[in-house]
Amino acid sequence: MKNNKSILYGILLAFILIAPFAFPDFRTQLATLWLMIIVAMTWDMTGGQMGYNSLGNIVFYGTGMYVAAIITIALAYDVGGYTNAFGGGVYKFTDQQYFLGMFLGLIGAGLFCAASAVIIGYVTFGLRGPYFAIGTLGVAIAAGELVSNWEWVGGGQGIALPVYPGDLDNGKLLFYFLFAFTGVVLFIFLKWLYATRFGAAINAIRDDEEKAEAMGIHTLRYKLTTWAMSAFFIGIVGGISAFQLIHFEPLETAYQTINLGIFMVVCVLLGGKGTLWGPIIGAILFHVFKEVTWNYFLGWQWVALGALIVVTVVYFQDGVMGYLAHRKPEWFGVRVDENKAEVSQ
Protein backbone atom coordinates (compact mmCIF):
# COMPACT_ATOMS: atom_id res chain seq x y z
CA MET A 1 0.00 0.00 0.00
CA LYS A 2 2.77 2.37 1.01
CA ASN A 3 4.71 1.37 -2.11
CA ASN A 4 1.68 2.04 -4.29
CA LYS A 5 1.39 5.50 -2.79
CA SER A 6 5.08 6.21 -3.38
CA ILE A 7 4.72 5.15 -7.01
CA LEU A 8 1.64 7.36 -7.41
CA TYR A 9 3.42 10.36 -5.90
CA GLY A 10 6.46 9.64 -8.11
CA ILE A 11 4.30 9.63 -11.23
CA LEU A 12 2.58 12.84 -10.19
CA LEU A 13 5.86 14.57 -9.47
CA ALA A 14 7.25 13.45 -12.84
CA PHE A 15 4.13 14.79 -14.56
CA ILE A 16 4.48 18.12 -12.74
CA LEU A 17 8.09 18.41 -13.93
CA ILE A 18 7.42 17.29 -17.51
CA ALA A 19 4.05 19.02 -18.12
CA PRO A 20 5.33 22.49 -19.12
CA PHE A 21 7.74 20.90 -21.61
CA ALA A 22 5.20 18.38 -22.92
CA PHE A 23 2.54 21.08 -23.35
CA PRO A 24 4.55 24.25 -24.07
CA ASP A 25 1.49 26.10 -25.41
CA PHE A 26 -0.30 25.61 -22.09
CA ARG A 27 2.38 26.89 -19.72
CA THR A 28 0.37 29.89 -18.59
CA GLN A 29 -2.78 27.76 -18.31
CA LEU A 30 -0.95 25.22 -16.19
CA ALA A 31 0.48 27.99 -14.02
CA THR A 32 -3.05 29.34 -13.52
CA LEU A 33 -4.21 25.84 -12.64
CA TRP A 34 -1.55 25.72 -9.93
CA LEU A 35 -2.78 29.07 -8.66
CA MET A 36 -6.30 27.67 -8.39
CA ILE A 37 -5.04 24.55 -6.62
CA ILE A 38 -3.05 26.59 -4.11
CA VAL A 39 -5.80 29.07 -3.27
CA ALA A 40 -8.27 26.19 -2.96
CA MET A 41 -5.97 24.28 -0.60
CA THR A 42 -5.34 27.38 1.51
CA TRP A 43 -9.06 28.19 1.64
CA ASP A 44 -9.76 24.66 2.81
CA MET A 45 -7.38 25.08 5.75
CA THR A 46 -9.87 27.39 7.43
CA GLY A 47 -13.08 26.61 5.49
CA GLY A 48 -12.84 22.85 5.30
CA GLN A 49 -10.58 21.75 8.12
CA MET A 50 -11.53 24.39 10.71
CA GLY A 51 -15.12 25.23 9.74
CA TYR A 52 -14.57 28.96 9.23
CA ASN A 53 -15.85 29.83 5.77
CA SER A 54 -13.98 32.94 4.80
CA LEU A 55 -15.15 34.89 1.76
CA GLY A 56 -12.28 37.32 2.19
CA ASN A 57 -9.15 35.23 1.61
CA ILE A 58 -8.66 37.19 -1.59
CA VAL A 59 -7.46 40.03 0.64
CA PHE A 60 -4.20 38.11 1.15
CA TYR A 61 -3.83 37.47 -2.57
CA GLY A 62 -4.17 41.17 -3.35
CA THR A 63 -2.00 42.24 -0.44
CA GLY A 64 0.63 39.70 -1.48
CA MET A 65 0.70 41.28 -4.92
CA TYR A 66 1.18 44.76 -3.54
CA VAL A 67 3.74 43.83 -0.91
CA ALA A 68 5.87 41.86 -3.40
CA ALA A 69 5.70 44.72 -5.89
CA ILE A 70 6.48 47.41 -3.33
CA ILE A 71 9.47 45.51 -1.95
CA THR A 72 10.84 44.97 -5.46
CA ILE A 73 10.42 48.63 -6.37
CA ALA A 74 11.64 49.94 -3.03
CA LEU A 75 14.91 48.02 -3.35
CA ALA A 76 15.75 50.07 -6.44
CA TYR A 77 13.63 53.23 -6.48
CA ASP A 78 11.38 55.48 -4.45
CA VAL A 79 7.95 53.82 -4.54
CA GLY A 80 5.93 57.04 -4.64
CA GLY A 81 8.02 58.36 -7.50
CA TYR A 82 7.76 55.08 -9.39
CA THR A 83 3.99 54.76 -9.11
CA ASN A 84 3.35 58.46 -9.87
CA ALA A 85 5.46 58.10 -12.96
CA PHE A 86 3.34 55.19 -14.16
CA GLY A 87 3.14 55.51 -17.96
CA GLY A 88 5.62 58.38 -17.88
CA GLY A 89 9.20 58.06 -16.66
CA VAL A 90 11.39 55.12 -17.53
CA TYR A 91 12.60 52.94 -14.70
CA LYS A 92 14.91 50.08 -15.52
CA PHE A 93 15.73 47.11 -13.33
CA THR A 94 18.88 45.09 -13.56
CA ASP A 95 18.60 41.29 -13.49
CA GLN A 96 19.91 41.33 -9.96
CA GLN A 97 17.37 43.93 -8.84
CA TYR A 98 14.58 41.91 -10.52
CA PHE A 99 15.44 38.53 -9.04
CA LEU A 100 16.48 39.82 -5.62
CA GLY A 101 13.27 41.89 -5.53
CA MET A 102 11.25 38.82 -6.50
CA PHE A 103 12.90 36.63 -3.86
CA LEU A 104 12.56 39.13 -1.02
CA GLY A 105 9.18 40.29 -2.32
CA LEU A 106 7.65 36.82 -2.21
CA ILE A 107 8.97 36.10 1.28
CA GLY A 108 7.88 39.55 2.45
CA ALA A 109 4.44 39.05 0.89
CA GLY A 110 3.98 35.77 2.73
CA LEU A 111 5.11 37.16 6.07
CA PHE A 112 3.14 40.39 5.77
CA CYS A 113 -0.05 38.48 4.88
CA ALA A 114 0.48 36.06 7.76
CA ALA A 115 0.81 39.01 10.17
CA SER A 116 -2.26 40.65 8.59
CA ALA A 117 -4.25 37.45 9.10
CA VAL A 118 -3.43 37.49 12.81
CA ILE A 119 -4.60 41.10 13.14
CA ILE A 120 -7.75 40.68 11.02
CA GLY A 121 -8.45 37.31 12.62
CA TYR A 122 -8.22 38.76 16.11
CA VAL A 123 -11.28 40.84 15.27
CA THR A 124 -13.21 38.58 12.88
CA PHE A 125 -12.81 35.26 14.72
CA GLY A 126 -15.27 36.60 17.25
CA LEU A 127 -17.85 35.99 14.50
CA ARG A 128 -19.28 32.58 13.71
CA GLY A 129 -20.94 30.95 10.70
CA PRO A 130 -22.40 33.28 8.07
CA TYR A 131 -21.36 36.35 10.09
CA PHE A 132 -17.72 35.35 9.74
CA ALA A 133 -18.19 34.84 5.98
CA ILE A 134 -19.80 38.26 5.54
CA GLY A 135 -17.33 39.93 7.90
CA THR A 136 -14.35 38.65 5.95
CA LEU A 137 -16.01 39.57 2.65
CA GLY A 138 -16.37 43.08 4.02
CA VAL A 139 -12.68 43.18 4.90
CA ALA A 140 -11.74 42.15 1.33
CA ILE A 141 -14.02 44.73 -0.29
CA ALA A 142 -12.81 47.46 2.07
CA ALA A 143 -9.16 46.56 1.43
CA GLY A 144 -9.67 46.85 -2.33
CA GLU A 145 -11.34 50.24 -1.95
CA LEU A 146 -8.67 51.54 0.42
CA VAL A 147 -5.81 50.48 -1.83
CA SER A 148 -7.52 51.88 -4.93
CA ASN A 149 -7.55 55.27 -3.21
CA TRP A 150 -3.96 55.12 -2.01
CA GLU A 151 -1.92 57.10 -4.52
CA TRP A 152 1.45 56.03 -3.11
CA VAL A 153 0.78 52.49 -4.37
CA GLY A 154 -0.63 53.65 -7.69
CA GLY A 155 -4.27 54.24 -6.69
CA GLY A 156 -6.88 52.89 -9.07
CA GLN A 157 -4.33 52.43 -11.84
CA GLY A 158 -2.37 49.85 -9.89
CA ILE A 159 1.28 49.01 -10.32
CA ALA A 160 3.32 47.93 -13.34
CA LEU A 161 6.26 45.68 -12.51
CA PRO A 162 9.26 45.13 -14.75
CA VAL A 163 8.96 42.42 -17.37
CA TYR A 164 10.87 39.17 -16.91
CA PRO A 165 14.42 39.95 -18.09
CA GLY A 166 14.97 37.28 -20.68
CA ASP A 167 13.22 35.03 -23.12
CA LEU A 168 9.44 35.18 -22.64
CA ASP A 169 9.06 31.39 -22.77
CA ASN A 170 11.63 31.01 -20.04
CA GLY A 171 9.65 33.53 -18.03
CA LYS A 172 6.55 31.36 -18.43
CA LEU A 173 8.56 28.35 -17.26
CA LEU A 174 9.82 30.27 -14.24
CA PHE A 175 6.32 31.28 -13.19
CA TYR A 176 5.00 27.75 -13.76
CA PHE A 177 7.72 26.30 -11.55
CA LEU A 178 7.32 28.99 -8.89
CA PHE A 179 3.62 28.12 -8.61
CA ALA A 180 4.30 24.38 -8.84
CA PHE A 181 7.03 24.52 -6.18
CA THR A 182 4.77 26.50 -3.83
CA GLY A 183 1.93 24.05 -4.51
CA VAL A 184 4.04 20.96 -3.83
CA VAL A 185 5.51 22.49 -0.65
CA LEU A 186 2.00 23.43 0.48
CA PHE A 187 0.71 19.91 -0.23
CA ILE A 188 3.53 18.26 1.74
CA PHE A 189 3.08 20.79 4.55
CA LEU A 190 -0.67 20.18 4.78
CA LYS A 191 -0.32 16.40 4.57
CA TRP A 192 1.94 16.60 7.61
CA LEU A 193 -0.04 19.30 9.43
CA TYR A 194 -3.37 17.48 9.19
CA ALA A 195 -1.76 14.39 10.73
CA THR A 196 -0.46 16.29 13.77
CA ARG A 197 -2.25 17.23 17.00
CA PHE A 198 -2.69 20.65 15.43
CA GLY A 199 -4.76 19.14 12.61
CA ALA A 200 -6.92 17.29 15.11
CA ALA A 201 -7.43 20.47 17.13
CA ILE A 202 -8.68 22.50 14.17
CA ASN A 203 -10.98 19.61 13.18
CA ALA A 204 -12.33 19.69 16.73
CA ILE A 205 -13.00 23.43 16.37
CA ARG A 206 -14.88 22.69 13.15
CA ASP A 207 -16.96 19.87 14.60
CA ASP A 208 -17.86 21.49 17.93
CA GLU A 209 -16.04 24.63 18.98
CA GLU A 210 -17.83 24.90 22.32
CA LYS A 211 -16.78 21.38 23.19
CA ALA A 212 -13.20 22.17 22.16
CA GLU A 213 -13.25 25.21 24.45
CA ALA A 214 -14.70 23.13 27.27
CA MET A 215 -11.77 20.73 26.86
CA GLY A 216 -9.30 23.59 27.28
CA ILE A 217 -8.12 23.88 23.69
CA HIS A 218 -6.67 27.34 22.91
CA THR A 219 -9.21 27.84 20.12
CA LEU A 220 -8.34 31.43 19.21
CA ARG A 221 -4.64 30.61 19.03
CA TYR A 222 -5.32 27.68 16.70
CA LYS A 223 -7.63 29.74 14.52
CA LEU A 224 -5.17 32.61 14.20
CA THR A 225 -2.26 30.28 13.46
CA THR A 226 -4.22 28.37 10.81
CA TRP A 227 -5.33 31.54 9.06
CA ALA A 228 -1.83 33.00 9.26
CA MET A 229 -0.33 29.87 7.67
CA SER A 230 -3.03 29.95 4.99
CA ALA A 231 -2.42 33.67 4.36
CA PHE A 232 1.34 33.07 4.14
CA PHE A 233 0.90 30.80 1.12
CA ILE A 234 -1.81 32.97 -0.50
CA GLY A 235 0.44 36.01 -0.07
CA ILE A 236 3.28 34.21 -1.83
CA VAL A 237 1.14 33.17 -4.81
CA GLY A 238 -0.28 36.69 -4.93
CA GLY A 239 3.31 37.90 -5.23
CA ILE A 240 4.09 35.39 -7.98
CA SER A 241 0.95 36.51 -9.83
CA ALA A 242 2.08 40.13 -9.60
CA PHE A 243 5.32 39.29 -11.44
CA GLN A 244 3.52 36.99 -13.87
CA LEU A 245 0.82 39.52 -14.80
CA ILE A 246 3.35 42.43 -14.89
CA HIS A 247 0.59 44.98 -14.41
CA PHE A 248 -2.18 44.71 -11.84
CA GLU A 249 -4.79 47.07 -10.51
CA PRO A 250 -6.65 46.87 -7.18
CA LEU A 251 -10.28 46.02 -7.84
CA GLU A 252 -10.29 43.69 -10.85
CA THR A 253 -6.94 41.97 -10.42
CA ALA A 254 -5.61 42.16 -6.88
CA TYR A 255 -8.73 42.19 -4.67
CA GLN A 256 -10.92 40.39 -7.25
CA THR A 257 -13.60 39.40 -4.75
CA ILE A 258 -16.17 37.99 -7.18
CA ASN A 259 -13.66 36.14 -9.34
CA LEU A 260 -10.80 34.35 -7.65
CA GLY A 261 -12.25 35.17 -4.22
CA ILE A 262 -15.33 33.07 -4.99
CA PHE A 263 -13.64 30.60 -7.35
CA MET A 264 -11.47 29.26 -4.54
CA VAL A 265 -14.59 28.45 -2.51
CA VAL A 266 -16.30 26.78 -5.47
CA CYS A 267 -13.20 24.66 -6.16
CA VAL A 268 -13.26 23.33 -2.60
CA LEU A 269 -17.02 22.69 -2.63
CA LEU A 270 -16.66 20.86 -5.92
CA GLY A 271 -13.80 18.67 -4.77
CA GLY A 272 -14.86 18.13 -1.17
CA LYS A 273 -14.34 20.25 1.95
CA GLY A 274 -12.07 19.13 4.73
CA THR A 275 -10.05 16.67 2.67
CA LEU A 276 -6.47 16.88 1.44
CA TRP A 277 -7.22 15.96 -2.16
CA GLY A 278 -10.68 17.54 -2.49
CA PRO A 279 -9.45 21.11 -3.17
CA ILE A 280 -6.95 19.81 -5.74
CA ILE A 281 -9.53 17.71 -7.60
CA GLY A 282 -12.04 20.56 -7.35
CA ALA A 283 -9.55 23.11 -8.69
CA ILE A 284 -8.73 20.89 -11.68
CA LEU A 285 -12.41 20.26 -12.47
CA PHE A 286 -13.28 23.91 -11.99
CA HIS A 287 -10.40 25.16 -14.11
CA VAL A 288 -11.28 22.82 -16.97
CA PHE A 289 -14.96 23.77 -16.71
CA LYS A 290 -14.12 27.46 -16.62
CA GLU A 291 -11.76 27.33 -19.57
CA VAL A 292 -14.20 25.29 -21.68
CA THR A 293 -17.12 27.62 -20.97
CA TRP A 294 -15.00 30.77 -21.36
CA ASN A 295 -13.76 29.52 -24.74
CA TYR A 296 -16.78 27.79 -26.22
CA PHE A 297 -19.77 29.43 -24.53
CA LEU A 298 -18.58 33.00 -24.42
CA GLY A 299 -21.41 35.23 -23.31
CA TRP A 300 -22.96 32.38 -21.33
CA GLN A 301 -19.90 31.59 -19.25
CA TRP A 302 -21.21 33.28 -16.10
CA VAL A 303 -24.55 31.54 -16.48
CA ALA A 304 -22.76 28.20 -16.79
CA LEU A 305 -20.63 29.01 -13.75
CA GLY A 306 -23.71 30.00 -11.75
CA ALA A 307 -25.40 26.75 -12.78
CA LEU A 308 -22.32 24.80 -11.65
CA ILE A 309 -22.41 26.50 -8.26
CA VAL A 310 -26.16 25.85 -7.85
CA VAL A 311 -25.83 22.18 -8.84
CA THR A 312 -22.84 21.71 -6.51
CA VAL A 313 -24.47 23.40 -3.55
CA VAL A 314 -27.89 21.75 -3.98
CA TYR A 315 -27.06 18.23 -5.18
CA PHE A 316 -23.41 17.66 -4.46
CA GLN A 317 -22.70 19.34 -1.16
CA ASP A 318 -19.90 17.04 -0.08
CA GLY A 319 -18.08 17.31 -3.39
CA VAL A 320 -16.25 14.52 -5.20
CA MET A 321 -14.27 13.34 -2.16
CA GLY A 322 -17.30 13.56 0.12
CA TYR A 323 -19.34 11.53 -2.37
CA LEU A 324 -16.63 8.88 -2.54
CA ALA A 325 -16.19 8.84 1.26
CA HIS A 326 -19.94 8.29 1.60
CA ARG A 327 -20.12 5.57 -1.05
CA LYS A 328 -16.82 3.86 -0.30
CA PRO A 329 -15.94 4.62 3.32
CA GLU A 330 -13.52 1.70 3.43
CA TRP A 331 -11.31 3.52 0.89
CA PHE A 332 -10.82 6.19 3.54
CA GLY A 333 -10.03 3.81 6.37
CA VAL A 334 -13.45 4.25 7.97
CA ARG A 335 -14.93 1.25 9.75
CA VAL A 336 -18.66 0.80 9.54
CA ASP A 337 -20.50 -0.60 12.54
CA GLU A 338 -22.44 -3.72 11.54
CA ASN A 339 -23.67 -4.28 15.06
CA LYS A 340 -25.30 -1.34 16.79
CA ALA A 341 -25.77 -3.23 20.04
CA GLU A 342 -24.93 -1.46 23.28
CA VAL A 343 -21.47 -1.93 24.66
CA SER A 344 -21.13 -5.22 26.51
CA GLN A 345 -20.59 -5.19 30.25
Next chain:
Amino acid sequence: MSSIIEIQGVSKSYGGVVANKDISLSVETGGITGLIGPNGSGKTTLFNSIVGYHPIDEGSIKFENEEISRFPVQKIARRGLLRTFQQTRIYGAMNCVENMLISLPHRKMKFLDSFSLNNKSDYEKANRLLEFVGLYEKRLLKAASLSFGQQKLLEFAMALMNEPAALLLDEPTAGINPTLINGLIDRLVRANREFGITLFIIEHNMRVIMNMADKIYCLAHGEMLAQGSPDDIQNDPRVIEAYLGAH
Protein backbone atom coordinates in the same frame (compact mmCIF):
# COMPACT_ATOMS: atom_id res chain seq x y z
CA MET B 1 -10.93 17.75 54.07
CA SER B 2 -10.29 20.83 51.91
CA SER B 3 -12.64 22.15 49.25
CA ILE B 4 -11.65 22.14 45.60
CA ILE B 5 -14.69 24.19 44.52
CA GLU B 6 -16.01 26.88 46.86
CA ILE B 7 -19.14 28.79 45.89
CA GLN B 8 -20.34 31.75 47.95
CA GLY B 9 -23.55 33.70 47.46
CA VAL B 10 -23.86 33.09 43.70
CA SER B 11 -26.86 34.60 41.95
CA LYS B 12 -27.77 34.51 38.28
CA SER B 13 -30.85 35.91 36.56
CA TYR B 14 -32.04 35.81 32.97
CA GLY B 15 -34.06 38.98 32.65
CA GLY B 16 -36.80 38.63 35.26
CA VAL B 17 -36.19 34.92 35.83
CA VAL B 18 -34.00 34.18 38.83
CA ALA B 19 -32.17 30.95 37.95
CA ASN B 20 -29.82 30.89 40.96
CA LYS B 21 -30.27 32.93 44.12
CA ASP B 22 -27.61 33.26 46.77
CA ILE B 23 -26.22 29.74 46.32
CA SER B 24 -23.34 28.66 48.55
CA LEU B 25 -21.77 25.24 48.52
CA SER B 26 -18.44 23.50 48.59
CA VAL B 27 -17.15 20.43 46.78
CA GLU B 28 -14.60 18.49 48.80
CA THR B 29 -11.33 17.52 47.20
CA GLY B 30 -11.29 13.87 46.16
CA GLY B 31 -14.94 13.29 46.98
CA ILE B 32 -18.16 12.73 45.08
CA THR B 33 -20.70 15.50 45.57
CA GLY B 34 -24.23 15.37 44.20
CA LEU B 35 -26.50 18.16 43.03
CA ILE B 36 -30.18 17.34 42.75
CA GLY B 37 -33.39 19.22 42.32
CA PRO B 38 -36.56 19.16 40.23
CA ASN B 39 -36.51 20.28 36.60
CA GLY B 40 -35.92 24.01 36.32
CA SER B 41 -34.38 24.31 39.77
CA GLY B 42 -31.18 25.89 38.41
CA LYS B 43 -28.72 22.97 38.51
CA THR B 44 -27.39 23.30 34.98
CA THR B 45 -27.29 27.09 35.33
CA LEU B 46 -25.04 26.64 38.35
CA PHE B 47 -22.80 24.24 36.39
CA ASN B 48 -22.63 26.72 33.53
CA SER B 49 -21.66 29.47 35.96
CA ILE B 50 -18.90 27.37 37.50
CA VAL B 51 -17.29 26.49 34.15
CA GLY B 52 -17.57 30.03 32.81
CA TYR B 53 -20.34 29.74 30.23
CA HIS B 54 -21.92 32.92 31.48
CA PRO B 55 -20.97 35.57 33.99
CA ILE B 56 -22.65 35.47 37.36
CA ASP B 57 -24.50 38.49 38.72
CA GLU B 58 -23.17 38.22 42.26
CA GLY B 59 -21.04 36.03 44.44
CA SER B 60 -17.79 34.17 44.24
CA ILE B 61 -16.65 30.91 42.64
CA LYS B 62 -13.26 29.57 43.66
CA PHE B 63 -11.42 26.59 42.21
CA GLU B 64 -8.38 25.47 44.15
CA ASN B 65 -8.58 28.75 46.09
CA GLU B 66 -8.45 30.87 42.92
CA GLU B 67 -11.35 33.14 41.98
CA ILE B 68 -12.55 31.90 38.57
CA SER B 69 -15.93 33.59 38.23
CA ARG B 70 -14.61 36.03 35.61
CA PHE B 71 -12.53 33.50 33.67
CA PRO B 72 -13.57 32.35 30.20
CA VAL B 73 -14.44 28.69 29.59
CA GLN B 74 -11.07 27.62 28.16
CA LYS B 75 -9.09 29.18 30.98
CA ILE B 76 -11.14 27.36 33.57
CA ALA B 77 -10.80 24.08 31.64
CA ARG B 78 -7.05 24.58 31.52
CA ARG B 79 -7.02 24.91 35.32
CA GLY B 80 -8.26 21.30 35.39
CA LEU B 81 -11.99 21.86 35.91
CA LEU B 82 -13.97 20.07 33.19
CA ARG B 83 -17.59 19.32 32.53
CA THR B 84 -19.62 16.90 30.44
CA PHE B 85 -22.89 17.89 28.85
CA GLN B 86 -26.47 16.80 29.42
CA GLN B 87 -26.79 16.34 25.66
CA THR B 88 -23.66 14.38 24.87
CA ARG B 89 -21.06 16.28 22.86
CA ILE B 90 -18.55 14.20 21.02
CA TYR B 91 -16.88 14.67 17.63
CA GLY B 92 -19.17 12.53 15.51
CA ALA B 93 -17.08 12.55 12.34
CA MET B 94 -14.01 11.23 14.16
CA ASN B 95 -13.53 7.71 15.43
CA CYS B 96 -13.32 6.96 19.16
CA VAL B 97 -9.52 6.96 19.29
CA GLU B 98 -9.37 10.32 17.51
CA ASN B 99 -11.92 11.68 19.98
CA MET B 100 -9.65 10.54 22.77
CA LEU B 101 -6.48 11.96 21.24
CA ILE B 102 -8.05 15.38 20.76
CA SER B 103 -8.85 15.33 24.47
CA LEU B 104 -5.23 15.20 25.59
CA PRO B 105 -4.69 17.86 28.23
CA HIS B 106 -3.65 20.97 26.33
CA ARG B 107 -2.80 22.73 29.58
CA LYS B 108 0.13 20.36 29.94
CA MET B 109 1.35 21.02 26.40
CA LYS B 110 3.44 23.79 24.96
CA PHE B 111 1.96 25.24 21.78
CA LEU B 112 4.81 23.85 19.71
CA ASP B 113 3.93 20.36 20.98
CA SER B 114 0.76 20.58 18.92
CA PHE B 115 2.92 20.41 15.80
CA SER B 116 3.98 16.88 16.64
CA LEU B 117 2.30 13.60 15.88
CA ASN B 118 0.64 11.72 18.70
CA ASN B 119 3.14 9.33 20.23
CA LYS B 120 2.77 5.71 21.24
CA SER B 121 1.97 6.51 24.86
CA ASP B 122 -0.90 8.80 23.74
CA TYR B 123 -2.42 5.89 21.80
CA GLU B 124 -1.85 3.52 24.71
CA LYS B 125 -3.53 5.91 27.10
CA ALA B 126 -6.46 6.37 24.71
CA ASN B 127 -6.89 2.62 24.27
CA ARG B 128 -6.54 1.98 28.00
CA LEU B 129 -9.28 4.47 28.85
CA LEU B 130 -11.53 3.20 26.06
CA GLU B 131 -11.10 -0.24 27.56
CA PHE B 132 -11.89 1.24 30.98
CA VAL B 133 -15.29 2.46 29.77
CA GLY B 134 -15.88 -0.68 27.68
CA LEU B 135 -15.51 0.85 24.23
CA TYR B 136 -12.23 -0.71 23.16
CA GLU B 137 -13.91 -2.97 20.60
CA LYS B 138 -15.58 0.07 19.06
CA ARG B 139 -12.50 2.26 19.09
CA LEU B 140 -12.15 2.55 15.30
CA LEU B 141 -15.80 3.30 14.66
CA LYS B 142 -17.01 6.80 13.97
CA ALA B 143 -18.33 8.28 17.19
CA ALA B 144 -21.59 9.26 15.49
CA SER B 145 -22.33 5.59 14.80
CA LEU B 146 -22.30 4.75 18.52
CA SER B 147 -25.53 4.48 20.48
CA PHE B 148 -26.41 7.36 22.83
CA GLY B 149 -25.26 5.38 25.85
CA GLN B 150 -21.94 4.59 24.22
CA GLN B 151 -21.49 8.22 23.29
CA LYS B 152 -21.96 9.12 26.97
CA LEU B 153 -19.27 6.63 27.90
CA LEU B 154 -17.02 8.05 25.21
CA GLU B 155 -17.54 11.58 26.50
CA PHE B 156 -16.67 10.37 29.99
CA ALA B 157 -13.52 8.68 28.68
CA MET B 158 -12.58 11.89 26.84
CA ALA B 159 -12.89 13.81 30.09
CA LEU B 160 -10.63 11.27 31.84
CA MET B 161 -8.11 11.59 29.00
CA ASN B 162 -7.85 15.27 29.89
CA GLU B 163 -6.72 14.37 33.44
CA PRO B 164 -8.96 16.88 35.21
CA ALA B 165 -8.64 17.67 38.89
CA ALA B 166 -12.42 17.96 39.10
CA LEU B 167 -15.13 16.81 36.74
CA LEU B 168 -18.67 18.18 36.59
CA LEU B 169 -21.07 15.61 35.17
CA ASP B 170 -24.48 16.78 34.01
CA GLU B 171 -26.88 13.83 34.29
CA PRO B 172 -24.44 11.08 33.32
CA THR B 173 -27.09 8.36 33.36
CA ALA B 174 -29.84 10.23 31.49
CA GLY B 175 -30.91 8.33 28.38
CA ILE B 176 -28.75 5.34 29.18
CA ASN B 177 -30.14 1.83 28.97
CA PRO B 178 -30.91 0.80 32.62
CA THR B 179 -28.79 -2.34 32.20
CA LEU B 180 -25.76 -0.12 31.61
CA ILE B 181 -26.27 2.15 34.58
CA ASN B 182 -24.61 -0.13 37.15
CA GLY B 183 -21.53 -0.35 34.93
CA LEU B 184 -21.43 3.42 34.61
CA ILE B 185 -21.74 3.95 38.37
CA ASP B 186 -18.88 1.51 38.90
CA ARG B 187 -16.70 3.43 36.43
CA LEU B 188 -17.52 6.79 37.94
CA VAL B 189 -16.59 5.55 41.39
CA ARG B 190 -13.38 3.97 40.07
CA ALA B 191 -12.46 7.20 38.26
CA ASN B 192 -12.88 8.98 41.58
CA ARG B 193 -10.93 6.44 43.64
CA GLU B 194 -8.29 5.21 41.20
CA PHE B 195 -7.58 8.43 39.30
CA GLY B 196 -8.28 10.76 42.22
CA ILE B 197 -10.72 12.92 40.24
CA THR B 198 -13.18 14.93 42.29
CA LEU B 199 -16.69 14.45 40.94
CA PHE B 200 -19.57 16.91 41.14
CA ILE B 201 -22.66 15.30 39.65
CA ILE B 202 -26.11 16.51 38.64
CA GLU B 203 -28.35 13.48 38.65
CA HIS B 204 -32.07 12.79 38.54
CA ASN B 205 -31.73 9.10 39.21
CA MET B 206 -31.96 9.00 42.99
CA ARG B 207 -30.69 5.44 43.24
CA VAL B 208 -27.53 6.43 41.39
CA ILE B 209 -26.73 9.58 43.31
CA MET B 210 -27.62 8.15 46.74
CA ASN B 211 -25.26 5.22 46.12
CA MET B 212 -22.35 7.31 44.97
CA ALA B 213 -22.27 10.70 46.64
CA ASP B 214 -20.61 11.57 49.94
CA LYS B 215 -22.61 14.76 50.17
CA ILE B 216 -25.67 16.03 48.33
CA TYR B 217 -27.04 19.52 47.72
CA CYS B 218 -30.65 20.00 46.67
CA LEU B 219 -31.85 23.05 44.75
CA ALA B 220 -35.44 24.17 44.25
CA HIS B 221 -36.63 27.29 42.43
CA GLY B 222 -33.04 28.45 42.13
CA GLU B 223 -32.39 28.38 45.87
CA MET B 224 -30.55 25.98 48.11
CA LEU B 225 -33.20 23.82 49.71
CA ALA B 226 -31.18 21.25 51.63
CA GLN B 227 -27.75 19.76 52.02
CA GLY B 228 -26.27 16.80 53.81
CA SER B 229 -25.43 13.13 53.54
CA PRO B 230 -27.52 10.92 51.21
CA ASP B 231 -29.44 9.64 54.24
CA ASP B 232 -30.20 13.16 55.45
CA ILE B 233 -31.39 14.21 52.00
CA GLN B 234 -33.57 11.12 51.47
CA ASN B 235 -35.35 11.76 54.73
CA ASP B 236 -35.67 15.51 54.41
CA PRO B 237 -39.39 16.34 54.01
CA ARG B 238 -38.56 19.54 52.07
CA VAL B 239 -36.76 17.49 49.42
CA ILE B 240 -39.59 14.99 49.19
CA GLU B 241 -42.05 17.85 48.88
CA ALA B 242 -40.00 19.57 46.19
CA TYR B 243 -39.81 16.38 44.13
CA LEU B 244 -43.34 15.12 44.62
CA GLY B 245 -44.97 18.51 44.75
CA ALA B 246 -46.81 17.62 47.98
CA HIS B 247 -48.52 20.39 49.92
